[in-house]
Amino acid sequence: MKKLSYFLFTSLIICAISSCKKGQEAQVDxxxxxxxxxxxxxxxxxxxxxxxxxxxxxxxxxxxxxxxxxxxxxxxxxxxxxxxxxxxxxxxxxxxxxxxxxxxxxxxxxxxxxxxxxxxPSTYTPKPYTNVVMAYLSENGTAANIDWTKVTHVAINGAKVISPTSIDFSKANFNQNIDELVARGHINGVPVLLGVSGRLSGVDGWGLYNSTDFGLSITNSSNRASIIALLKAYVVARKLDGIDIMMTDLGNDSYAVSAQMVNSVAPFLNELKAALPTGSLVTATVTTNYLHWEYGSLSEADWLNVHTFENGTVFPGSALAQQSSYSYFIDASNIWKVTKGYPANKLVLGIPAFGIVYNALDANGNNLSYGSYGYLPYKDIVAADASAPQNEFTATIAKGVYYNGIPLVTKKAQYIKDNGFKGAYIWAEDYDVTGPNSLLDKVSTILK
The missing domain is CATH 2.60.40.10 (Immunoglobulins)
Structure with a gap:
């Protein structure tokens, strides 16, 4: 022990004198x-x-x-x-x-x-297409939800109008989401649009009932100018290709208020189109309910996204039923093609990537109340029922879910193609799945 202690003590003295060069070499051997x-x-x-x-x-x-x-x-x-x-x-x-x-x-x-x-890229060339195939992302959608080979356009519900002087871009900005969408879109020749709306009710993309944040903010020219200035600055800074006016916050207890909001869409669209950089796209997502009569001319829009899904006829005691049926799809498209007289090649028809889920039934097996149903993303339906893509109803979730599966979406896409419509949009693409059961993949295959 004495010899060992002496050796260690001597080694420390030598190391101190020599600045431990040998020790450093031993550490980096x-x-x-x-x-x-x-x-x-x-x-x-x-x-x-x-x-x-x-x-x-x-x-x-x-x-x-x-x-x-x-x-x-x-x-x-x-x-x-x-x-x-x-x-x-x-x-x-x-x-x-x-x-x-x-x-x-x-x-x-x-x-x-x-x-x-x-x-x-500083510049890009949009890829050629025959029909619009637009993936519309909810506020929670990201670039990871997009198969860029399948789409011609992408939109994201990334701007919420709070007041004439305030727009919430936080969802679009989170983790540079909008920047990634634009970069990947332009690398792939795909224009990216910013969806502007008021408060939405949830998965289905309808406006929150009695919400007037957006609608009443554009009812006079001064307020419209304030909102347009904010939107223009954002579009330019983020290199976006344009804006979709997602005007679905229209339902109100007062028909006069609802009509006033719908009346404001046309002047807002026209002024926005004039203010944005040359070549910017301006579209509008329009309703198919009783308020369609109140829209002014939207002819300046590059196209109209028609909300041809969710007929909204769910009441206490109503039978369980498909809310986004093929017949409603056709009837809703004809509101804008036949009744309002817009050419088919100006209309992009909506297809839902979600379903209505019934959570409670009455004694007759019908919907129990206004609060007894909700909406479920298509991806969650498929996760719960592997056979769901080939059907449009599943009883494996709650009291049952109606949705659009591959066969129904195939019929809708073929109708769009056969009748000369401009294309289709999926709401919302972040609710979709990838692979052979993807609704967007089926639409893209038919329309391309």
Whole structure:
């Protein structure tokens, strides 16, 4: 023990005199695994979104061993070596998605950091199409919900009008959602529109009853100008391709108030069209209920998205039934084609990716009350019943769910094609599934 203690004491003295050079060499020996220290968090985000012409800078990194102590640094972009410096600035010359990889190697051992950079192109050419196939995302939808090969246009319900001087863009801005949608859309030649609405009631996309936030905010020219200025600034800053006026917050106890809101859509659309950058798309999602009579001319719209689903005839004691039937789809489309006289090639017809779920029934097996039913996304229906895609009713959820499955959607898409309509939109695409049971996939296959 005395010899061992003496040896350790002597070693400490020698280390102190020699600044432990031998000890450092022992710590960084041939088996030492190199390290990359990212104290500034430049690799913290798995993906960075920038515009073409902007840069992504990776700096403030430290390494062990240090490069001067024989570690090797290598930066690659999509597998091609671009630098051996300790920092790197990536300035893309074209839109696309790039992988930036940093490697620190020492004696054959390697540490790696990886970053994805999504670059929105400065210009793009929309891909050609025969019919519009638009994926309309709810406020919770993201770019991950889109199969870009299947769509011609994308819209997201990302702007809520609170008052003439206030618009809530928080859902669109969350995690750079709108920036990713625009970047991926433009890389794939797909225009991206901002859906503007008031408060919606939920899954079905109808307006919250008696909500007048949007409707009454556009009833005079001064207020319209304020809202349009806010929307224009957002469209330009985010490189969006236009706006859909999702005017579905129309139901009100007062018919006069409802009519006043509907009357305001046409002037709002016209003034918005004139204010946005040249070439911007302006569309309107229009109702098919009794208020359709109150719309003024919407001829300046690039097209109209017709809410050809959810007829809203669910009352206490009403029989369980399909609310988005094929017959209602045709009748609702004819309101705008025949009754209001718009050409078919100006109309994009809506197809629901959700169903009505009955939660309680009365003694006769009918709907119990106004509060005894709700709405369920198609993806949740499919998750609960594997056979659901080939049907339009399932009894496996609550007291039963009616929805649009593949056969019904196929009939609707074929009707659109055979009768010269401009196309279809899915509400909402984030309720859909991927693969062979996708409603959008079926619509795209037929309309393309």
């Amino acid at each position: 041939d088996n030492f695994h190199p390290r990359i220290f990212d104290t500034k968090g430049v690799f913290r985000a798995p993906s960075i979104i920038i515009n073409q012409g902007q840069s992504a800078t990776y700096s403030g990194l430290t390494f062990s061993p240090k490069p001067e102590e024989k570690s090797k640094i290598m930066w690659t972009v999509d597998g091609k070596e671009v630098s051996t410096d300790t920092a790197y600035t990536f300035t893309p010359t074209a839109g696309g998605e790039y992988q930036i990889k940093l490697e620190a190697s020492y004696n054959g051992l390697v540490s790696t950091r990886i970053s994805k950079v999504l670059v929105s």
